[in-house]
Amino acid sequence: MQFADAIRTTEFDAFYTFDPERLARATTAFVEAFPGKVLYAVKANPLPQVLSTARAAGVAGFDVASIAEALLVQAQVPGARCWFMNPAKSRRDIERSWRDLGLRDFVVDCAAELDKLLAVLPTHDASVRVYVRFHSGASDALYDLNSKFGASHEETLRLLQRIAAQTAWSTGLAFHPGSQTVSVEPYLGAMQTAARLIEQADASVSALDIGGGFPAPYDNMPVPPATSMLARLGEFVASSASLRRLELMCEPGRALVYDCMSLFARVILRKDDAVYCGAGIFGGLLPAQQFFRLPVRAWRDGRPIANTAADAQREFIVFGPTCDSNDRLAFPYALPSQLQEGDWIEFQHVGAYSESVRCAFNGFSVDHIVTLGAHELD
Incomplete structure (x- = not known):
């Protein structure tokens, strides 16, 4: 793909x-x-x-x-x-x-x-x-x-x-x-x-x-x-x-x-200043539940959402898709204030200890890997 x-x-x-x-x-x-x-x-x-x-x-x-x-x-x-x-x-x-x-x-x-x-x-x-x-x-x-x-x-x-x-x-x-x-x-x-x-x-x-x-x-x-x-x-x-x-x-x-992989998670629900997305601590983001705040950016319609004065950012609490209340990232993330259902959050720097420790808890899993061409996401 x-x-x-x-x-x-x-x-x-x-x-x-x-x-x-x-x-x-x-x-x-x-x-x-x-x-x-x-x-x-x-x-x-x-x-x-x-x-x-x-x-x-x-x-x-x-x-x-x-x-x-x-x-x-x-x-x-x-x-x-x-x-x-x-x-x-x-x-x-x-x-x-x-x-x-x-x-x-x-x-x-x-x-x-x-x-x-x-x-x-x-x-x-x-x-x-x-x-x-x-x-x-x-x-x-x-x-x-x-x-x-x-x-x-x-x-x-x-x-x-x-x-x-x-x-x-x-x-x-x-x-x-x-x-x-x-x-x-x-x-x-x-x-x-x-x-x-x-x-x-x-x-x-x-x-x-x-x-x-x-x-x-x-x-x-x-x-x-x-x-x-x-x-x-x-x-x-x-x-x-x-x-x-x-x-x-x-x-x-x-x-x-650490820098060779990103994890893209779709926003499946926005609730005020909280977003629920398609991957959480069980699906590859365990490092972000422990100690690390990962670099992030939001995507819509196949492109990153630009950060402009008219599109101010706000801090969101980020939850994964499971029913476990622990499925929450440790730090708030600054994302576009217009973030909505269907947008994607790209969590960068997940090359280390993401793929190796994830599981399919609650039936949610990350089963697709896209190999990028040269400078495709730079």
């Missing part, structure tokens, strides 16, 4: 647009700025066209958290390398990913998870690399992941020593400061910790995965460009004798895909 047809249809009340050119530009810029391997975090957006576009734009492989994500990558990007970087994996999935899918990179953050790898994987296989994920320390991330994963300093050293003593596997270190980390300092602090761990370890560490979490800008959350953060990281690595010899990698998701 073409965009011109979708924006005029009466057959459905919500659809996505996907802009491969924007995704390719963002990915290429990130890959060129990062002084190591860039792995795309599949969880941010698992659409097949996203995976293939990111791969074509230069990512070295994919960070997967489950066997299902690994199978998806294998099906959509044959031959691409995957890193199984979830610190909590079933024995079944560990064994299957090694045997059937050829995965050789795994992460642990406790003795119990390492015990599973030792029991399931051949300890003589020198192609296996096990990363020990350590607690990265203080973070300004919106979603701090250290409360769920991350070994202590002492436990990290013990795990590295066990791997070296009991296997032929190589070892790496990993951390993740959290999603939407808005400054470079948490990365730099964790990299300093990694350098100390390498100096103290009774094992040879060959790689460092600094995780993802690189931020994206939203209307209520301006952030520095990722390239400026990556430049600081590159300078730090170059200045560290312990780190500059390592294979360095990262796992961006949001920073690559």
Whole structure:
């Protein structure tokens, strides 16, 4: 379906647009700025066209958290390398990913998870690399992941020593400061910790995965460009004798895909200063119910509604279409005061964690994706 047809249809009340050119530009810029391997975090957006576009734009492989994500990558990007970087994996999935899918990179953050790898994987296989994920320390991330994963300093050293003593596997270190980390300092602090761990370890560490979490800008959350953060990281690595010899990698998701999709939701009811539209928190707008105010614009008759003095804006409360009272966006949105039933609201910057977490609650779903041509919505 073409965009011109979708924006005029009466057959459905919500659809996505996907802009491969924007995704390719963002990915290429990130890959060129990062002084190591860039792995795309599949969880941010698992659409097949996203995976293939990111791969074509230069990512070295994919960070997967489950066997299902690994199978998806294998099906959509044959031959691409995957890193199984979830610190909590079933024995079944560990064994299957090694045997059937050829995965050789795994992460642990406790003795119990390492015990599973030792029991399931051949300890003589020198192609296996096990990363020990350590607690990265203080973070300004919106979603701090250290409360769920991350070994202590002492436990990290013990795990590295066990791997070296009991296997032929190589070892790496990993951390993740959290999603939407808005400054470079948490990365730099964790990299300093990694350098100390390498100096103290009774094992040879060959790689460092600094995780993802690189931020994206939203209307209520301006952030520095990722390239400026990556430049600081590159300078730090170059200045560290312990780190500059390592294979360095990262796992961006949001920073690559946030700007490549919009979600168009038709206004199905206007009630004074409240609008009810064809998609809500269950249908792709969960990020807008939590922390983010998305850029928006209104459309009518196939064109954006112009903002003029005669067409003043007002703030609207935005609800989704379901019967759940929680189906309400966290922030009011400035939209044309003449907004009416049948108009469309375009929610921009929904490339990250929209498609991957939506569901068909109450029978409402977003089932159509329109791939845009070059500069079609600019």
